[in-house]
Amino acid sequence: MATLYLIPFVLLLQIWPVCDAQNVKVEPFVYGYVGNQAILRCQFVDPDNSLQVTQITWMKNPTTSKVNLAVYNPEFGINYPTETSGRIHFRQVTNTDATLIIDRLEMADDGIYSCEFATYPDGNQDATTNLTILAKPQNSGKTILVQAGHAEVPVARCVSANGKPPATINWSGGSEGNVSETVTKNNNGTFTVTSEYLMIPTGDNNGEKLTCVVMQQALDRPETIPITLSVQYAPIVSIEGYDENWYLGREHASLTCSAKANPQALNYKWLMNGKPLPSSIQVDGHQLTVRDVSYIVNGTFTCEVTNSLGTGRAKMDVVVREKRLPQPSNVGAIVGGVIGGILALLLIAGLVAYFLHKRQRGAAGSYETKKRVFGTGNGAPQPEYMYRPDSDSERVPSATVTTSSTVVGHHTGEAEKLLTSEAPDYENFKSSQKEEEEDEELGSSKGPALSLPGHPRDEIQMEDDMESQRDGSIISKRAVYV
Numbered sequence: 001m002a003t004l005y006l007i008p009f010v011l012l013l014q015i016w017p018v019c020d021a022q023n024v025k026v027e028p029f030v031y032g033y034v035g036n037q038a039i040l041r042c043q044f045v046d047p048d049n050s051l052q053v054t055q056i057t058w059m060k061n062p063t064t065s066k067v068n069l070a071v072y073n074p075e076f077g078i079n080y081p082t083e084t085s086g087r088i089h090f091r092q093v094t095n096t097d098a099t100l101i102i103d104r105l106e107m108a109d110d111g112i113y114s115c116e117f118a119t120y121p122d123g124n125q126d127a128t129t130n131l132t133i134l135a136k137p138q139n140s141g142k143t144i145l146v147q148a149g150h151a152e153v154p155v156a157r158c159v160s161a162n163g164k165p166p167a168t169i170n171w172s173g174g175s176e177g178n179v180s181e182t183v184t185k186n187n188n189g190t191f192t193v194t195s196e197y198l199m200i201p202t203g204d205n206n207g208e209k210l211t212c213v214v215m216q217q218a219l220d221r222p223e224t225i226p227i228t229l230s231v232q233y234a235p236i237v238s239i240e241g242y243d244e245n246w247y248l249g250r251e252h253a254s255l256t257c258s259a260k261a262n263p264q265a266l267n268y269k270w271l272m273n274g275k276p277l278p279s280s281i282q283v284d285g286h287q288l289t290v291r292d293v294s295y296i297v298n299g300t301f302t303c304e305v306t307n308s309l310g311t312g313r314a315k316m317d318v319v320v321r322e323k324r325l326p327q328p329s330n331v332g333a334i335v336g337g338v339i340g341g342i343l344a345l346l347l348i349a350g351l352v353a354y355f356l357h358k359r360q361r362g363a364a365g366s367y368e369t370k371k372r373v374f375g376t377g378n379g380a381p382q383p384e385y386m387y388r389p390d391s392d393s394e395r396v397p398s399a400t401v402t403t404s405s406t407v408v409g410h411h412t413g414e415a416e417k418l419l420t421s422e423a424p425d426y427e428n429f430k431s432s433q434k435e436e437e438e439d440e441e442l443g444s445s446k447g448p449a450l451s452l453p454g455h456p457r458d459e460i461q462m463e464d465d466m467e468s469q470r471d472g473s474i475i476s477k478r479a480v481y482v
């Protein structure tokens with residue numbers, strides 16, 4: 001009868017063989033940097049003192065290469081079976097503490113380390129630590145000079161070299177594009193991540209700001225690398241300055257040729273009706289000036305601008321009129337009337353505001369000197385909140401000012417867009433960058449992502465820091481970084 005009851009009990013013991021017997025406590029994860037020291041803590045906990053430790057062994061990669069690193073026998077002493085030039089050694093081995101030190105960490109120290117206690121009468125017990133060596137990557141980014149075209153090409157590249165673990169690279173800002181990433185594993189176990197930003201480049205993309213963000217465990221904070229796109233394109237040309245009032249005898253009339261181009265265009269060429277300009281027209285680079293308007297300049301002007309990628313042109317039809325455009329003859333009267341009207345309105349508004357203000361002061365005056373004191377009056381000085389009823393009455397709703405730019409000539413639209421849209425975008429970008437940087441600085445003052453635990457390394461609090469798991473392994477409540 002007794003054996004029938006014992007069978008399930010024995011089975012249970014076999015399923016959880018180390019559950020009751022697990023006395024070896026280690027930290028499951030330890031992280032270290034190349035060149036630093038790693039401390040692999042290992043303790044033997046035997047509250048009943050029922051076990052006798054006969055030998056302690058540290059082994060690397062217990063499931064594969066099984067390299068014995070350090071052996072301690074209470075009778076025979078310490079031995080290091082593997083030559084490591086003294087880099088790997090016990091800290092101060094006793095029957096209950098087998099903490100191992102690894103100095104001058106190398107990439108190759110990455111691996112699983114098992115701390116094994118041979119005991120009597122229970123036999124061998126071990127626990128493993130996964131030591132991960134981290135390497136800070138070298139990050140860089142650059143623009144790839146491209147020409148405007150119709151095919152998708154890489155326009156910027158970010159590289160995070162020789163890091164472990166491999167970095168994550170994200171892109172932000174700029175026009176919509178695709179990202180292509182390659183990860184290569186280097187011989188020493190580090191990774192190099194290359195991320196390219198692809199788009200179909202146009203002249204509008206030239207000068208656009210992109211940011212690549214590199215995130216990696218060994219970096220204190222994500223590294224942001226700003227990149228300015230460089231897209232070469234043939235000149236985009238427009239003619240400005242035509243006021244539609246070129247009349248016979250006018251003494252000064254001019255046209256200006258504007259071009260956006262990369263590389264910069266230096267060569268401007270003016271034509272009239274497809275032929276060289278009449279000699280009476282003065283040309284100074286991109287500016288054309290007529291000193292005495294006559295029917296000679298009645299026609300179509302063309303400005304041609306050339307750079308290494310090609311030629312852009314713009315046209316302007318000039319119609320010479322016989323007489324000056326009738327100007328509003330009573331300009332003075334109109335201006336005077338308008339100014340007078342505005343002054344009158346201001347005066348009325350001022351009077352109304354003054355009387356309203358006076359009435360409100362009269363009604364609210366009794367509150368003016370009263371102070372509303374919040375608090376319990378327990379003797380401590382309390383902040384005073386004063387009610388100021390008139391502080392809002394002088395506020396004027398702020399006007400929204402919308403400026404619109406005049407578009408002259410059919411090419412000007414694009415040029416205007418280029419000229420007006422980029423600067424504010426850049427300002428926004430800069431200010432948001434700044435905010436991000438400030439945020440990051442705030443974040444870093446709270447402590448870098450990768451930091452030492454807040455207690456001295458020598459102070460061992462194994463029982464507090466570690467937990468046994470149901471499967472017999474031990475899990476540290478926190479990982480240790482060295």
Ligand SMILES: *[C@@H]1O[C@H](CO)[C@@H](O)[C@H](O)[C@H]1NC(C)=O
Pocket residue numbers: 029112130131132
């Ligand atoms: C060790 O831990 C790292 C993460 O810290 C993990 O990537 C790696 O796979 C682990 N190694 C083993 C053998 O479990």
Ligand SMILES: *[C@@H]1O[C@H](CO)[C@@H](O)[C@H](O)[C@H]1NC(C)=O
Pocket residue numbers: 169170
């Ligand atoms: C980075 O990009 C990945 C995928 O592209 C995304 O899942 C992740 O949220 C991004 N991280 C940040 C911080 O933007």
Ligand SMILES: *[C@@H]1O[C@H](CO)[C@@H](O)[C@H](O)[C@H]1NC(C)=O
Pocket residue numbers: 152176177178198199200
């Ligand atoms: C991204 O790739 C897809 C598919 O290859 C393509 O259709 C799309 O145009 C690309 N986007 C850009 C901005 O180049």
Ligand SMILES: *[C@@H]1O[C@H](CO)[C@@H](O)[C@H](O)[C@H]1NC(C)=O
Pocket residue numbers: 034107135162186187188190
């Ligand atoms: C890994 O190897 C690369 C060359 O392949 C080297 O530049 C880098 O410094 C090495 N990193 C470490 C941590 O040894």
Ligand SMILES: *[C@@H]1O[C@H](CO)[C@@H](O)[C@H](O)[C@H]1NC(C)=O
Pocket residue numbers: 295298299300317318319320
């Ligand atoms: C000026 O040119 C316009 C066309 O651009 C034409 O219609 C007009 O007749 C011309 N005037 C003179 C006086 O040549």
